[in-house]
Amino acid sequence: MSDTENPDGVRLRLDIAYDGAAFSGWARQPGLRTVQGALETALATVFTRWGEPPLLTVAGRTDAGVHATGQVAHLDLAPEQWDALRAKRGSTGRSPLDGLVKRVNGIAAPGGDVVVTRASVAPEGFDARFSPLWRRYQYRVADADSPRDPRRRGHTTWHPTRLDPAAMERGALTLLGLHDFATFCKPREGATTIRTLQEFRWDREPDGTLVASLQADAFCHSMVRAMVGATIAVGEGRFGAERLEELRTAQQRTSEFTVAPARGLTLTEVGYPADDELAARAEQTRARRTDDGPADAPDAGTVGG
Numbered sequence: 001m002s003d004t005e006n007p008d009g010v011r012l013r014l015d016i017a018y019d020g021a022a023f024s025g026w027a028r029q030p031g032l033r034t035v036q037g038a039l040e041t042a043l044a045t046v047f048t049r050w051g052e053p054p055l056l057t058v059a060g061r062t063d064a065g066v067h068a069t070g071q072v073a074h075l076d077l078a079p080e081q082w083d084a085l086r087a088k089r090g091s092t093g094r095s096p097l098d099g100l101v102k103r104v105n106g107i108a109a110p111g112g113d114v115v116v117t118r119a120s121v122a123p124e125g126f127d128a129r130f131s132p133l134w135r136r137y138q139y140r141v142a143d144a145d146s147p148r149d150p151r152r153r154g155h156t157t158w159h160p161t162r163l164d165p166a167a168m169e170r171g172a173l174t175l176l177g178l179h180d181f182a183t184f185c186k187p188r189e190g191a192t193t194i195r196t197l198q199e200f201r202w203d204r205e206p207d208g209t210l211v212a213s214l215q216a217d218a219f220c221h222s223m224v225r226a227m228v229g230a231t232i233a234v235g236e237g238r239f240g241a242e243r244l245e246e247l248r249t250a251q252q253r254t255s256e257f258t259v260a261p262a263r264g265l266t267l268t269e270v271g272y273p274a275d276d277e278l279a280a281r282a283e284q285t286r287a288r289r290t291d292d293g294p295a296d297a298p299d300a301g302t303v304g305g
Helices: 035-046 079-092 096-108 165-173 223-236 241-250 275-292
Strands: 010-018 067-077 114-121 134-142 177-180 194-204 210-216 265-271
Touching (some): 010 035, 035 096, 067 079, 134 223, 165 194, 194 223, 223 241
Antiparallel strands (some): 010 067, 134 210, 177 194, 194 210
């Protein structure tokens, strides 16, 4: 999209990474430090002289303590805000978006626990929340066969006993496909728990750390950590893969497994269709979410972790 194609302003895509340890999740909350709050405060400072501060729309809201290396959000700039950025380019010789990234990062988190890794003019029809085809997460567990690396303690859950990754893999396979995942989701009024889990596997890295890789069209609240916790229970031998399938089919919250801690979870990537399919995908997703529940329900878009 060129500067002149949208007379009402310009939509930007932001690619974002953060260490979730010091944040109370993505969504802004009064009196708490959140990723959205830190970034929007920085944007308000950057554009303080040019109209209403831009707000962020995110691909997947993450819970407190959850990390991200591939988060995506968009914001809409008014024409005067875009003109102000381009004027900065004229005085410095840099790309206006490079300058925006540098200023936002410097204001939002001088210590670097949240970083805008890239800003770009979004293609026509792009919606960070409604255009994605899938979201991908990883979860790291160090069991009794894994090293205890203090440098990674904030991004890896330490498990005191030995786990059986083959059994965990069998359990994960029972969850694949289109299902009602109410067993693994914290209930949100008016929001659907029907999702398509496209990938769920467990691998042991060369250093012994167990890593779960999960991909779905969207995840409801606590779904990833609940499924990880359930397969860890299988890996401990508390119950077999067939029991995990029974729990999924029951579509009821249960105390038979524990939701895994937030610190081991990272949002690694958000997948979007080709540029000419973005608008159609967003329209399709909006229609489905509206049919399933209120368009402004807490997880009408996606909630990760």
